[in-house]
Amino acid sequence: MAIPHSPPHFLPSLKTPPIPTLSPSVLSAVPNAAVASGSSPLRVAFQGAPGAYSEFAAKTAIPNCSTLPCRSFSDAISSLHRLLADRAILPVESTLEGTALRNYDLLLRHDLHIVQEINLFVHYCLLAIPGVPRSHLKRVISHPLALAHCDRSLHRLGLLPQPVEDTAGAVEILRNNQLLDTAAIASPRAALLYGLNVLAHGLQDTSWNVTRFLILSKHPSSSTPTTTSINHRLKTSMVIAHRGAAMMVILKILSAFSSRNLNLTKLEVINPAINDGKGPVMILDVRGKGSLRAFPHVLYVDFEGSLEDSRVNDAIDDISKVSVFVRILGTYSADPNVYDLH
Numbered sequence: 514m515a516i517p518h519s520p521p522h523f524l525p526s527l528k529t530p531p532i533p534t535l536s537p538s539v540l541s542a543v544p545n546a547a548v549a550s551g552s553s554p555l556r557v558a559f560q561g562a563p564g565a566y567s568e569f570a571a572k573t574a575i576p577n578c579s580t581l582p583c584r585s586f587s588d589a590i591s592s593l594h595r596l597l598a599d600r601a602i603l604p605v606e607s608t609l610e611g612t613a614l615r616n617y618d619l620l621l622r623h624d625l626h627i628v629q630e631i632n633l634f635v636h637y638c639l640l641a642i643p644g645v646p647r648s649h650l651k652r653v654i655s656h657p658l659a660l661a662h663c664d665r666s667l668h669r670l671g672l673l674p675q676p677v678e679d680t681a682g683a684v685e686i687l688r689n690n691q692l693l694d695t696a697a698i699a700s701p702r703a704a705l706l707y708g709l710n711v712l713a714h715g716l717q718d719t720s721w722n723v724t725r726f727l728i729l730s731k732h733p734s735s736s737t738p739t740t741t742s743i744n745h746r747l748k749t750s751m752v753i754a755h756r757g758a759a760m761m762v763i764l765k766i767l768s769a770f771s772s773r774n775l776n777l778t779k780l781e782v783i784n785p786a787i788n789d790g791k792g793p794v795m796i797l798d799v800r801g802k803g804s805l806r807a808f809p810h811v812l813y814v815d816f817e818g819s820l821e822d823s824r825v826n827d828a829i830d831d832i833s834k835v836s837v838f839v840r841i842l843g844t845y846s847a848d849p850n851v852y853d854l855h
């Protein structure tokens with residue numbers, strides 16, 4: 514996959530010129546192709562340039578996969594619909610951000626299935642063009658979340674943060690434009706890939722900085738084992754819409770699962786007023802006419818277990834009685850690890 518080209522070199526400057534942007538989506542340059550079949554590696558679409566954390570998460574979760582860089586998460590999802598990719602990977606939770614509502618929103622608008630999860634320890638580095646000392650740096654570019662995760666460190670270093678689309682994209686901008694007064698925050702892997710210097714490791718303000726990614730497919734997980742064991746727990750994710758009596762539904766959910774000895778791993782109340790300012794949550798009704806429906810009151814729930822288990826089905830029946838809509842988003846192997854990119 515060719516790295517997108519940026520404009521010719523910028524002259525080093527003491528002022529801070531505008532940050533050049535990446536060229537249009539790499540996705541559109543990929544010829545239409547059939548879904549990988551037989552023994553061909555799975556193709557995983559991710560948002561960002563090669564070297565992004567999402568790409569690393571994809572390669573860690575599916576070691577032999579090939580990866581497809583996309584300009585946006587929505588491009589990554591449309592690459593699944595266009596059969597350019599077999600999987601798409603989305604970050605859905607992080608230590609600082611909590612639930613990434615931006616990506617849940619995407620997930621719910623499409624008829625896709627969660628088939629895998631992966632937890633990645635996100636280790637941020639300060640990267641610069643080789644030979645540039647830290648004292649020459651005036652500003653730093655990266656994904657807005659990465660800048661937020663490193664806020665205190667950047668303040669200490671006196672660097673002006675400027676957001677760009679993704680961490681590896683920032684490195685690419687730095688390299689292609691030879692910006693000598695600018696650093697990027699990205700992974701050690703991106704530094705290697707683009708030949709940049711690592712000036713500082715572990716820039717994140719909290720020592721525990723983990724992002725949870727979900728891998729999506731057009732089809733439910735076929736390799737899902739039907740039995741659970743200590744080493745191979747299954748998890749199911751669902752979305753529940755209700756009439757507004759959140760407390761009553763939450764109590765029902767808690768009792769439906771706890772009375773059957775099922776473990777809840779996530780329960781998040783989505784209040785339309787804080788849903789990233791988007792108002793009601795739009796959910797594709799995959800069982801109905803396949804139409805998008807607007808729900809003002811929604812809960813995101815993950816639990817250990819699968820629909821193969823009658824206790825799970827009974828719990829869902831109980832919950833359905835107090836809710837207006839329930840959609841199962843997928844059953845997949847729970848990731849018991851946190852992978853470190855180091």
Ligand SMILES: O=C(O)C(=O)C[C@]1(C(=O)O)C=C[C@@H](O)C=C1
Nearest residue numbers: 565566567604656658679680681
């Ligand atoms: O920019 C990247 O490298 C990404 O993979 C995206 C992403 C995100 O959108 O959450 C993933 C993890 C990092 O914390 C920052 C950014």
